[in-house]
Amino acid sequence: QMPHGHMPLPSFWKMVEDTLKQSGAQLHTFCQTFETVTPSPVTEPLNPAEERKVLSLVSKHGPDKLYQVTSNISGSKDLDLTLQRGQIVALLQSVDTKGNTSRWLVDAGGPRGFVPAGKLQPY
Numbered sequence: 001q002m003p004h005g006h007m008p009l010p011s012f013w014k015m016v017e018d019t020l021k022q023s024g025a026q027l028h029t030f031c032q033t034f035e036t037v038t039p040s041p042v043t044e045p046l047n048p049a050e051e052r053k054v055l056s057l058v059s060k061h062g063p064d065k066l067y068q069v070t071s072n073i074s075g076s077k078d079l080d081l082t083l084q085r086g087q088i089v090a091l092l093q094s095v096d097t098k099g100n101t102s103r104w105l106v107d108a109g110g111p112r113g114f115v116p117a118g119k120l121q122p123y
Contacts, residue, residue, distance in 0.1 A: 092105040
């Protein structure tokens with residue numbers, strides 16, 4: 001009953017592939033627009049306890065590995081961390097156990113776990 005129900009199979013798969021490519025391009029454009037329209041967060045001031053944690057992370061991992069959380073993160077999978085906007089973490093690996101580069105392994109000054117890479121900015 002679908003309009004493509006009578007299409008030859010190669011034509012149907014070509015149409016599906018074209019539709020997916022078009023949707024992927026639209027999603028990419030949306031993501032780029034969202035990133036340019038959304039203002040980057042201002043560096044949050046640190047309280048004394050957070051400052052001590054940052055100094056500890058710097059001594060363990062070096063200053064070039066520090067990132068600040070740009071928005072609240074609610075961990076939903078095993079080994080995910082729940083972090084608040086403004087917290088400082090140290091990057092341990094820019095990939096998860098399955099090779100996914102959009103989830104990074106970080107040290108939050110005690111707990112270690114995975115967070116979305118898109119919610120971190122260099123500190």
